[in-house]
Amino acid sequence: MTNFVILAEQILSFIGIYYIVSIGLNLKAGHMGIPDFGHAMFFAMGGIVVGNIVSHLAAAVAAKSIPGVTVAGVIASNTKTLTIMNRQFFPHHPFLDIGLIILALILSTLLGGFLGWIASLPALRLRGEFLAILLLTVAEGLRVIFTYTKSLMGSTPTVGLSTPALFSWTHNSGVAATVFTIIMALIVYAFVERLHNSPAGRLFRAARDDEDATEALGKNVVTVRRDAMIIGSALAGIAGTVYALNPFLGGGSVAAVSIFNRVWWTFWPWALIILGGMASNKGTGLATIIVGVSLIWPVRLYSFKVAQLLHASALGINPDQFANALEYAFIGLIILIVQASLPRGIIPEPPSRTLPFEKYAKGRILPPESKKK
């Protein structure tokens, strides 16, 4: 039973976090057509907010009452300070924890958006693959800065910063973090669905499809691209915070820099939005659910057993490596098969459901896709 709960928590956390990351990327790449191959840097920003800023704030409060905790100790002796705080401080201050969670969300939105604004400056001049390569390079450079600057993300690339256990005041912090993740994903879904149908969202897609026509109608394409970049990056920042607060998937206890790599947080979201369909919020959700369930449940859990079976058949493959290989092959095959057979994704981009559209649909004969409502 407990195994089942942990499995469910892992799957749901994966789905929630990846949904927020992917929808941020979808806003940029799908709705606006900016090929952002540096998405991981905005995600890492959210991790830094939790691991660095929130820990400092909490330590400033805890230093008065708990011995052994100092503000300087958050970076200098990170593991020790955070272990003391996680045991003696956070479980007993529920309101402070909730406040810190809200603060972390606000900060990561602002910082992710700010970083997105900076990244949008070159995005206004370049197009297509060149922009993709530039953003990839910038993200890598930024990752190097994050990795080796001790005051940002701890001492070594693999150890990183321990994160504060802000859900330790609840009865079961794992369940609480999972519920929080899912609620955040739902809020983000409601937001992007609203955005999709709003004038701003329609403007994004108009500017993507025909820049000249959009400019002829009096809209500034430059600001539109900048706005999409800021909103998408802010969503990635939120995802980073949610990830760092979640004790699964390697986050939670330790926010290592090596976690914020471009495979997990740039290329996998790309695979997910390609599978789900560009500019399709529901499609991204469905893709995240499919990949989340199949990756965590059959691939990660049973690849070991499959490998053991193959091991018996004299192929002689190391089960550990086989599990790794299966994960990579899974993502690679998703990208290739979907691009070959379903270039528009499993749920293609829906039409905008504007207010007059709904009125029209209510009064007259319903169009086929709106019958569900």
Place this chain on the structure above:
Amino acid sequence: MGFAAFMAPLYYASILSLLSVGITLSYMTTKVFNFAHVRYATVAAYFAAATMLTLIVHHHITLNAATRTIGGIQYIMPLPGWIYVVGFVVASIVGGLVSIFLYYAILKPLERKGLPPLALMISTLGFDFLLVAFLFIFMSEKPIINLAAKASSIIGTVNFASLGLDFTDAYIRIGNTMVRGSVLGALVLAVVTTIVLTFLTRKTKLGIMMRSSIENPNLALVLGVNVDRVFAIAWFLAGLIAGMAGFLLLFGTSFLKFISPTSPYNSIVVSVFAGSIVGGIFNVEGSIGGGFLIGLIEKWFVPWLAAVLSMPSLIKYNKVFSMFAVALTLLFIPEGLASIRFSKFRKKKGGGEA
């Protein structure tokens, strides 16, 4: 500064230029940035290593660390020369074959479906993941592990999984220093590649066909050029050169971690893209120079700057410098350093790019 201090930067710069030129070749022809390009080097390195280990085990070859002299030149060659040759050939052919497989099996069908260049770029990413998956299985197979165990009893420690191979490097005495064979090989190969590619693209019929296909594929098709095959040859060449770089990486132990699949996305990919873009994505010779430049910036200029400013921690941030190089190039001279007409600058007295 002696020659010895230059060796590691030169080696790295040569490898980068060999990999950058492949990115440029494949971009020029199909307008696709190939994410899987650096992985060719890894695949080629693994195949070359497996072949060489098999030969070593089969022929019971032992290491020969003695200093020998031929024609007055002192050298150390731990393994017989023909093993290096076999490894080199295997690596380059495997690299070329993987590249041509990507072109014909994935890119061509997707292109025919009318996918935009960006989608094709993402499909090379998918192929890259498949290669990583393949490597994870390949390097942990029983026959390979048994092979590595046998080889380690003959030539010393061999850890195939992390490419911790004991292919001790060869040395040649030049002047007063013993120069590593891999360093010299990388340099020579970079120079030879430049010369051969320049000759190929400018003087031969194939090169003219290639340039015309790049310039106007439809017109070339009308004139009877098999554009598909010409592009496939370009991709094969790109893979071939990447395979050579992979073979050379077998000997530079400190650089092996760049291509090991256990750390799948190390930053060499970014440096290679940087080299290709800084040098000029539409210019083969330019990209070789660009790769060289980025390599020297990362491994020679940044340590020098760190020493001058007495900030030793600066060395770790060397990728940030290539990041700025890419950003400045793309924003101000999008066709790369090769597109600058330096004669213009002399008249105007304008400043060049650092």
